[in-house]
Amino acid sequence: xxxxxxxxxxxxxxxxxxxxxxxxxxxxxxxxxETWLTSSSGRSLAFVTNTERAMVVLLEGPDxxxxxxxxxxxxxxxxxxxxxNGQVDxxxxxxTVPIEExxxxxxxxxxxxxxxxxxxxxxxx
Numbered sequence: 154x155x156x157x158x159x160x161x162x163x164x165x166x167x168x169x170x171x172x173x174x175x176x177x178x179x180x181x182x183x184x185x186x187e188t189w190l191t192s193s194s195g196r197s198l199a200f201v202t203n204t205e206r207a208m209v210v211l212l213e214g215p216d217x218x219x220x221x222x223x224x225x226x227x228x229x230x231x232x233x234x235x236x237x238n239g240q241v242d243x244x245x246x247x248x249t250v251p252i253e254e255x256x257x258x259x260x261x262x263x264x265x266x267x268x269x270x271x272x273x274x275x276x277x278x
Contacts, residue, residue: 158263161189170264174256186235200259203233207255218277222250222258
């Protein structure tokens, strides 16, 4: 069976991988800077952005520390990562990726279930 993904607080209909970038851009335009996607196999994919960079985290289950996309050797920090509960986080830039890269990564995970071969990520397990 092929894994399907939905936006957790949106429609229960599966999200086609081709629609991922536009769906996330639409949510950002509405002020939803945190988006959780859940898969039919119980995995979760978090996307949190400050509109310039994004934290992208893939979790295998509820208690999994997961793995996240990175930009190695990048210095500095960025703030403005607003969670749905109102908390505003700041992350090292090396632990986030530029927004267009984040959209590409999320689209690829939804399409294939894995990070792209040219993507960079670290395991937090």
